[in-house]
Amino acid sequence: MYADQVVVINKTGLHARPAYEFVNMAKRFESNIMMRRLDGSDTEAINAKSIVFVLSLGICEGDKIEIVADGDDEKEAVEALVKLVASGFGEAE
Amino acid sequence: MRCKGNPVSEGLGIGEVYSYRTMEFTVSSSPISREQVGQNLAEYYRIKEKAAAELKAIIDQLQREQPDKALIFMAHQEILDDEAIDEKIRHEITENLSNPTWAIYTVYEEFGQLLKNMKKQVFRERAQDILDVRNRLLRVANGIIAPNLNSLDKPVVIAAHDLLPSDTATLDRSKVVAIITETGGETSHSAIIARSYGIPALLGIPGLMNKVKDGDRVVVDALDGELIIDPTEEELAEYAAKRERYLKWATDTEAYLGKKAVTKDGVSLEVGLNIGTVEESRVKQAAYADFIGLFRTEFLYLSSPELPTEEEQYETYKQVLETFQRPVVLRTLDIGGDKNVPCLALPKEDNPFLGVRGLRLCFDRPEIFQTQLRAALRASAHGDLSLMLPMVTNLDDIYQAKELINTVRQEMEEAGIPMAPKIKVGIMVEVPSVALIADLVAKEVDFVSIGTNDLCQYTLAVDRQNQRMADYYQSYHPALFRLIGYATKHFLAAGKPVSVCGELGGDPLAVPVLIGLGVRRFSMNPSSIAKVKRVITHLTIDHAQELADQVQTLATAGQVKRFLERELKDYIC
Incomplete structure (x- = not known):
């Protein structure tokens, strides 16, 4: 199992296009991938490959999330997703 | 058969019904082995x-x-x-x-x-x-083939329970004569789509899907808000003529949209827009308006089971200022016990229109009011924003509201939050009591806007929601014009701008009278802008004053209406 945390920096948060990009990236990996929102009101961990669950976390700009993967490609999966979130999904300010 | 509906997109369509039934399927809970x-x-x-x-x-x-x-x-x-x-x-x-x-x-x-x-x-x-x-x-x-709105083989009137974005995305608009639905109001998706495509639409017709079936001939009168199912030959001919008349008039009127609102004798008036959300088609029409005379904020409270946060409101207000690039008059929360508002959980009242509504509700729940004020003041840093208070009945209301606004402002100043150095505060004139003390009110406010719908309701003792009272709801009642004239005179004498933002403000029959009474600012729904500009362009101030004088001597609303229709027949439909 491998885990890491990252802060969402893009304006839309994990909604609309960024949410879909995130889920599609997650689906490229074999590992089970779970995520949750930290900061104050911690949520339960949800399946990061489910668009509906990801949307249901209501993650906004400035929220911190934790991504946990379990499987053969767990490290690559978490690193790729953290990198994607940290990049701000290419949303220019 | 005739039924009433809410005309959300103006026009008149005659055609055969295509009933669009997407919601029909059966689900059984019977288990399997x-x-x-x-x-x-x-x-x-x-x-x-x-x-x-x-x-x-x-x-x-x-x-x-x-x-x-x-x-x-x-x-x-x-x-x-x-x-x-x-x-x-x-x-x-x-x-x-x-x-x-x-x-x-x-x-x-x-x-x-x-x-x-x-x-x-x-x-x-x-x-x-x-x-x-x-x-x-x-x-x-259920083995039902998708009804498809992109391959209609002839022009139809679409009848549906409601239309979703996915239904209308493939809509072949050239084949749609009109849209009628069972649910939905002014801001529903069906309404927005109909307006942006210029399709006549009548929404909120109770029991519609049980009343019409495929192939039924109907007249959709989205001018007067009526659906006629299976009309007689005479009715058909009558509405076909009405449609022709309307189309010709609408084309002629369209030409006035981009013109300045200047009277024939050269007096410039201001024409504003009423908005209740930030809708794309509204934004386009704002190009023809001088200001946003009424920004209703209720939608923020109606669309969610939870109260809108300061941040959410701030973003919305800022978006409105930045999108429209015009002065915006924001009306603070104007809601009462007649509406079911989940996030407010308002107690039921016997007379909600005479109860805790508008500003009264804001005083009752100051934390809600303060949140809105903070959001609005923060947004004021991004454009020309004024605040307008609804349901004011006496000066105590104004003193108390101004004190609350000042307190919020002071807190924000101390916290170093950026906002406009001064924000204008005005009130809605919609209760006779404040109209009758206009000279005193004028000392305490920066501007006023006359809400003619509520002013009519409260002056004539008529519940607007009560269908049986429809005949008593007389917007052309001479008393109303006298009252508006009285209030306008006193506000103007004190140098305070007066606008009219209710239905009369967008009514080409009433606008000339209001001009005659001294009003120079009007705010209206987008569909009224061209009509109002058309009538303004052909009017002199002298003529307007004559009309206003005449109207105040007439005895009944019916007489006023007939008089105005006769006098202004060249400019109305």
């Missing part, structure tokens, strides 16, 4: 694949024609492919022995609820997509 699991799983996958194929066909078509609309269906594809939903449905079938339609129904319902309960609107809106995909699956499961 363990031996049937394999076969039912296969059935679920068959349904899912068929739905996926439908989506793919729509996306392919849209990507060629309207790529932006394809995005709606790509989102649906993602939901259909959702791992968690799929897993849950399989679990329902294999472990709980649900039949496939019941499994789809309950699981989608559960996931839809998950999003429906969210705080932020953008996330809540996605619940609609989930429902949309669910309906598609259940329809496929």
Whole structure:
């Protein structure tokens, strides 16, 4: 199992296009991938490959999330997703 | 048969009904046996694949024609492919022995609820997509072929329970004569689509889908808000003529949209826009308006089970200022016990229109008012924003509201939060008591706006919501014009601008009278702008004053209406 945390920096948060990009990236990996929102009101961990669950976390700009993967490609999966979130999904300010 | 509806997109359409029934499917909860699991799983996958194929066909078509609309269906594809939903449905079938339609129904319902309960609107809106995909699956499961609005073979009147974004994305607008629906109001998706395509629409017709069937001939009069099912030959001829008249008049009127609102004798007036959301078609029309004379904020409170946060409101107000690039008059929360507002949980009152509403409610729940004020003051840093208080009946209301505004302002100043150095505060004149003390009120406010709908209701003792009172709701009652004239005179004498933002302010028959009474600013729905400019352009101030004098000597609303129709017949429909 491998885990890491990252802060969402893009304006839309994990909604609309960024949410879909995130889920599609997650689906490229074999590992089970779970995520949750930290900061104050911690949520339960949800399946990061489910668009509906990801949307249901209501993650906004400035929220911190934790991504946990379990499987053969767990490290690559978490690193790729953290990198994607940290990049701000290419949303220019 | 005639029924009433809410005309949300002006026009008149005559044609045959095409009843668009997407919501019709049956779901049974009857369980399956363990031996049937394999076969039912296969059935679920068959349904899912068929739905996926439908989506793919729509996306392919849209990507060629309207790529932006394809995005709606790509989102649906993602939901259909959702791992968690799929897993849950399989679990329902294999472990709980649900039949496939019941499994789809309950699981989608559960996931839809998950999003429906969210705080932020953008996330809540996605619940609609989930429902949309669910309906598609259940329809496929029932073996019903998708009704398709992109391959209508002749012009039709579309009748539906309601129209969703996914229904209208493929709509062939050239074949749609009119839209009629059972539910939905001014800001529903059906209304927005109809307006942006210029299709006449009548919404909120109770029991519509039981009253019409495919092929029924109907007249959709979205001028006077009436649907005529199976009209007689005489009625048909009458409405065909009315339609011709309207079309000619509308074309002529359209030419006035971009003109300045200047009277024949050269007096410049200001024409503003009433808005209740930030809607694309409204933004375009704002180009022809001088200001946003009424920005209603109720939608923020009506669209969510939770109170809108300061941040959410701030973003919305800022967006309005930045989008419209015009002075904006923001009306603070104007709501009462007649509306069911989940986030406010208002107690039921015997007389909600005479009860805790508007500013009274804001005083009753100061934390809600303060949140809105903070958001508005913060937004004032981004444009020309004024505050307007609704339901003011006496000066104490004004003193108290101003004190609250000042306190909030002071706190924010101390915290170093940026905002406009001065923000104008005005009131709605919609209760006779403040109209009658206009000279005293004028000392305490920066501007006023006359809300003629409520002023009519409160002056004539008529409940606007009560259908049986319709004949008593007389907007042309001479008393109303006298009262408006009295108040306007005193506000103007004190140098305080007066605008009219109720229905009369966008009524080409009433505007000349109001000009005669001294009003120089009007705010209205977008569909009225060209009409009002047309009548203004042909009017002199002298003529307007004559009309105003005459009207105040007439005895009844009927006489006033007939008089104005005669005097202004060249400029109205």
